[in-house]
Amino acid sequence: MPLLDVKNLTVEIDTGSVFVKALDKVSLTVETGEIRALVGESGSGKSLIVRAIIGAIPDHWIITADRLTWKGQNLLGMSNEQRRIxxxxxxAVVFQDPTSSLDPSATLISQLEESIPEELLDKGMFWHRNKQRRQIAVGLMHKVGIKNHEACMQRYPHEIAADIAQKFMIAMALVSEPELLIADDPTRSMESTTKNQILRLLSGLNETRKLAILFVSHDLLAISSMAHTMTVLYCGQTVESGKVKHLHRRPLHPYTKALLDSAPSFQINLPPKSHLVALPGTIPTLKHLPIGCRLGPRCPNARKECVKVPEQKMVHQHSYSCHFPLHSPVDDDLENKQ
Structure with missing residues (x-):
């Protein structure tokens, strides 16, 4: 049984005059010890999926799903208190914008110490527990790459650089020793050295603690270096899902191929000064969504059958939603077995 199981998740947003489906039958799973990447353009609904999982959806929005479970427990049927536990x-969740996620009126060290669960502390006098909190907090800061911890402990979120604030967010997420870490674009705006350090940290936690990670990003290089599986999202619909190495080698959906082709690092024989590959057009707005397959107006393989929503098809552990896949699923089946 997977840790997190999302099946046909739909979120309808009230625009004032009509409800629009920002997410339309999105499905994904995260197994114990798995790193699953959630990939897509900005505006494709990646962060909205995160909010649906953690229960941060406004009450006036409509959320439905065949399954939205955590270790077999129905998250949609839980009370707010059960969800908070x-x-x-x-x-644990690491959000995109660390500065807006941290409390602007409290110092960083006080926020980190406050997030340490009581169960992790030894029983004893309060001054012993306070000392232990500080030791745990400093150890976590060193683990996430904040070596000079004294320089930023008493600072407020607006007084530090964005990458340091993001490291504090990661430390606060790891302090409770969670089973699943949802990292919503955790390396955004970081320099390459710092980004690689964070990626190595997450990969190390996955290997040593079997920490499951849902890694939300559009950084294909970062994903290819650490993720085991990948789910591709376009305009609120899941279009393809499978092992990273299979999707890189033989994508079935045109959008997945376009994403990979847009990254020069994945094209071995790319001549110098070549034009970047890109699909024509732009991602549609929620108020003007295409009928059927939402990629249809931009898809180079679109035909009249694409006005119908494609059903999800499965070839072993590789799923796709396309009327006209780029390769024969039978051939893909044989390759996956090799």
């Missing part, structure tokens, strides 16, 4: 100890 799970988010407190078992699922």
């Amino acid at each position: 799970i988010m407190r100890r078992e699922i």
Whole structure:
């Protein structure tokens, strides 16, 4: 049984005059010890999936799903208190913008110490517990790459660089020793050295603690270096999902291929000064969504059958939603077995 199981998740947003489906039957799973990447353009709904999982959807929005479970427990059927208990100890989240996620009126060290669960502290006098909190907090800061911890402990979020604030967010997420870490673009705006350090940290935690990670990003290089599986999202619909190496080698959906082709690092024989590959057009707005397959107006393989929503098809552990896949699923089946 997977840790996180999302099946046909749909989120409808109230625009004032009509409800629009920002997410339309999105499906993904995260197994114990798995790093799953969630990939897509900006505006494709990646962060909205994260908010649906953690229960941060406004009450006036409509959220439905065949399954939205954590270790077999129905998240949609839980009370807010039950959901908070799970988010407190078992699922941790690192958000895109660390500065807006931290409390602007509290110092960084006080926020980090406050996030340490009581269960992790030894029983004893309060001054012993306070000392232990400080030791745990300093150890976490060193683990996430904040070596000069004294220079930023008493600072407020607006007084530090964005990458240091992001490292504090990661430390606060790891302090409860969760089973699943949801990292929503955690390396955005980081320099390459710092980004590689964070990626190595997450990969190391996955290997040593079997920490499951849902890595939300559009950085294909970062994903290819650490993720085991990948789910590709376009305009609120999942278009393809499978092992990273299979999707890189033989994508079935035109959008997945376009994403990979847009990254020069994945094209071995790319001549110098070549034009970057890009699909024509732009991602549609929620109020003007195409009928059927949402990629249709931009898809180079679109035909009249694409006005119908394609069903999800599965070839072993490789799923896709396309009327006209780029390769024969039978051939892909044979390759996956090799």
